[in-house]
Amino acid sequence: xxxxNTPYRPVLTDAARPATFQVRALDESxxxxxxxxxxxxxxxxYIDKHELLTIMTLGAAPEALAIGYLxxxxxxxxIEDVVSVQVVCVENEAALTTRHWLTDLEEKTAMxxxxxxxxxxxxxxxxxxEIDAVRLPAGATLxxxxxxxxxxxxxxxxxxxxxxxxxxxxALATNNPVETSAxxxxxxxxxxxxxxxxxxxAGMMWLDRIEGGDKIFYTTGRLTSEMVIKAAQMEIPFLVSxxxxxxxxxxxxxxxxxxxxxxxxxxxxxxxxxxxxxxxxA
Amino acid sequence: xxxxNTPYRPVLTDAARPATFQVRALDESxxxxxxxxxxxxxxxxYIDKHELLTIMTLGAAPEALAIGYLxxxxxxxxIEDVVSVQVVCVENEAALTTRHWLTDLEEKTAMxxxxxxxxxxxxxxxxxxEIDAVRLPAGATLxxxxxxxxxxxxxxxxxxxxxxxxxxxxALATNNPVETSAxxxxxxxxxxxxxxxxxxxAGMMWLDRIEGGDKIFYTTGRLTSEMVIKAAQMEIPFLVSxxxxxxxxxxxxxxxxxxxxxxxxxxxxxxxxxxxxxxxxA
Numbered sequence: 041x042x043x044x045n046t047p048y049r050p051v052l053t054d055a056a057r058p059a060t061f062q063v064r065a066l067d068e069s070x071x072x073x074x075x076x077x078x079x080x081x082x083x084x085x086y087i088d089k090h091e092l093l094t095i096m097t098l099g100a101a102p103e104a105l106a107i108g109y110l111x112x113x114x115x116x117x118x119i120e121d122v123v124s125v126q127v128v129c130v131e132n133e134a135a136l137t138t139r140h141w142l143t144d145l146e147e148k149t150a151m152x153x154x155x156x157x158x159x160x161x162x163x164x165x166x167x168x169x170e171i172d173a174v175r176l177p178a179g180a181t182l183x184x185x186x187x188x189x190x191x192x193x194x195x196x197x198x199x200x201x202x203x204x205x206x207x208x209x210x211a212l213a214t215n216n217p218v219e220t221s222a223x224x225x226x227x228x229x230x231x232x233x234x235x236x237x238x239x240x241x242a243g244m245m246w247l248d249r250i251e252g253g254d255k256i257f258y259t260t261g262r263l264t265s266e267m268v269i270k271a272a273q274m275e276i277p278f279l280v281s282x283x284x285x286x287x288x289x290x291x292x293x294x295x296x297x298x299x300x301x302x303x304x305x306x307x308x309x310x311x312x313x314x315x316x317x318x319x320x321x322a
Numbered sequence: 323x324x325x326x327n328t329p330y331r332p333v334l335t336d337a338a339r340p341a342t343f344q345v346r347a348l349d350e351s352x353x354x355x356x357x358x359x360x361x362x363x364x365x366x367x368y369i370d371k372h373e374l375l376t377i378m379t380l381g382a383a384p385e386a387l388a389i390g391y392l393x394x395x396x397x398x399x400x401i402e403d404v405v406s407v408q409v410v411c412v413e414n415e416a417a418l419t420t421r422h423w424l425t426d427l428e429e430k431t432a433m434x435x436x437x438x439x440x441x442x443x444x445x446x447x448x449x450x451x452e453i454d455a456v457r458l459p460a461g462a463t464l465x466x467x468x469x470x471x472x473x474x475x476x477x478x479x480x481x482x483x484x485x486x487x488x489x490x491x492x493a494l495a496t497n498n499p500v501e502t503s504a505x506x507x508x509x510x511x512x513x514x515x516x517x518x519x520x521x522x523x524a525g526m527m528w529l530d531r532i533e534g535g536d537k538i539f540y541t542t543g544r545l546t547s548e549m550v551i552k553a554a555q556m557e558i559p560f561l562v563s564x565x566x567x568x569x570x571x572x573x574x575x576x577x578x579x580x581x582x583x584x585x586x587x588x589x590x591x592x593x594x595x596x597x598x599x600x601x602x603x604a
Contacts, residue, residue, distance in 0.1 A: 061569045065584070065592040068466075070602050075592060080547055080568035096547060096570070184350075205566030205585075206544040232546055232568050262488040264514055265362055265378060284487030286362035286514050287343045288378070302347075303487075310347040310357060320352050 047249045048120050050107075055127035057081060057099030059230070060204045076204040080232050083127070085109065086135045098200070098207060098231045101240045102127040105231075106134040108243030112270055114170070119246040171269060174296050176277040177253040182299060183220040183319040190223035190256055190280065191304055200230045201260065208261040210237040212245065215256045215278060223256065234261040238270045245274065252276035263289040263302060272296045277317060280304050285312060329531045330402050332389075337409035339363055339381030341512070342486045358486040362514050365409070367391065368417045380482070380489060380513045383522045384409040387513075388416040390525030394552055396452070401528040453551060456578050458559040459535040464581060465502040465601040472505040472538055472562065473586055482512045483542065490543040492519040494527065497538045497560060502601075505538065516543040520552045527556065534558035545571040545584060554578045559599060562586050567594060 060076040067073050081099045085092045085106055097105060103125045110116040116138065123137040190213050200207050209230040213223045227244050231237040238259070245252065252274040259267060263285035269292060271279045279293065280301045290312060293300040299314030311318055342358040349355050363381045367374045367388055379387060385407045392398040398420065405419040472495050482489050489512040496506045509526050513519040520541070527534065534556040541549060545567035551574060553561045561575065562583045572594060575582040581596030593600055 063572060063594065065594045066597060067593075068589060068591055073592065077566065077572055078568045080570035082570075206546070206568050232544070262514070264488070284359065286360045286488050288362035288364075290345060290359055307350060309350055310355060311349075312345065312347045312359075315348060 050122040051124035078206040104243035108239035211258040332404040333406035386525035390521035493540040
């Protein structure tokens, strides 16, 4: 039940799984060591009783992941069309129910299958077409001090990575062009797959009606074409990574006019694209 | 044309792409820096003129990647069934022709699509069923000195990662239980996607008729369920990673009796599973 003045929110379970598990390993001296490893669970996604796919996930935000996946794959157009997301952990299933009972799902997924098949790829051709339509906010700027504030926030964030490794983290943070010495992390999601973490944040943004134009997207992962495309789809003008980037990520960022910063840690970074939006501290 | 005593080899193009590209970035002082970034190209896979999927790849070994992908997805059963693999870089296409003109491809991919859809997942359910049938060589052992020799070889290997980052590397190396102070790298493949690097090695193993039982598989990437499943499919008893592991990777390795070693660098490592196959130096 939604109150009259709060935005519509589908009915969601809250089925987060424990993120880490303790196992015993032997170190190089043969001594036993209790060590944390990252969780990993199959999550089979059903939409209106249609089995769609199985995603391997850490399981920290399965409902947002299901919604964000469907958003980023362009299978659902509005959050208002999602009636409910029910995650049943025992069966590793997420069942998503839509308002209008998606009649064209077969058609949509058939087309997708035809162009991309299954497996390691995503809907590359379609996404590239869509990129042409992306318009990032023209006047958005990022100052060096805001970037440093964000990196400091990320550094201080309590993460599964610090405990167990084997996960990638993504964050959505504020970018205030007036108060440049601060950047607040709105969401921080870690997952065994980089794209799951991005999709989960896309789902949270939909649920909370958060726009991307005045935000910064941070990821520990590499800036490949898919990461840049997903940030562009969310209309986020600033993409920051602790890691490096690929050629296609670089080219797409240039094309859409996104400011892309790699190798960002502490007080170091490399500004790769969109320097016109970046303001160095005096 | 194959000589009478050499194993059959399909007709292959040799269309490797440049692995790194130079771009100019600005560092934190605003100074320009020429820096290498990893290549990334879409490669659309056609099998007997059937469009299968688009893989994003570094492009270092596209022919082996195409073959290994089809091997690991169980779409082709024998290397002898592959007549040719032609990669046309301008069009970013790999066209694979089979001997018998795969008549059941539609059926196979339809089943796959039904169970997994497209996108982030792979054919999880089917792979898990197959895992039950995997038999790793019962008597295979790995000595600590061989592990150290392998890590030293990997450290000295010239890599794209050292130049440009943003890639993962996989290696197949020898494991000689008598001459334990040596381990030779047979293949070393880097790619923007971890699974591409594994698939390309699977393709090379098929092409060269290399068995996995007396080998070690090394990866810079995390040991998730998919990595462990693919190593098990290649019947490799030893899996070594510089990174950490996930719970499902751990469980599958335990189930198939694989020796899995994580956080391996220099003289340090953690032995997670299959300790009965491991021989510590006296």
